[in-house]
Amino acid sequence: MKRMPMKKFMAVVGEAIDSLPDAIKRHLDNVVIDVEDAPTHDFLRGAGFTDEEIAAGETVYGYFMPLGVDTSDLDMLESPNRILIFKYPLEEDFPDPRELRIEIRKTVVHEIAHHFGWTDRDLERFDDNPDPFGDEN
Secondary structure (H helix, E strand, O other), X not given: OOOOOHHXXXXXXXHHHHOOOHHHHOOOOOEEEEEEOOOOHXXXXXXXXXXXXXXXXXXXXXXXXXXXXOOOOOOOOOOOEEEEEEHHHHHHXXXXXXXXXXXXXXXXXXXXXXXXXXXXXOOHHHHHOOOOOOOXX
């Protein structure tokens, strides 16, 4: 499979962030969004995957990480957080360039939604929609 250069992939992630409304972006100053190639086995174990799930190819496209800071005096939007977007799993599952761009954007939005307190259950309908934005050509 032909992979997108990391610089281009990161630019697509940046475009997804830039496409967010200002009302959301203004709450992201304390969020670090990083791109990594793929989650490690240890990372997936720490995220709750079993060895059997990992061996079967289960993985994540992105991951929301509240940083280990005492946030008792902070609300969710003030708490420092980190978001990881994983390049290889997205490329593997979405080889079509248009679908890949949509899924990168969906992953970024999904992980940012966790920063706002949304759960995976809250996001099920969004995640199941192949083009929730309706603006990709």
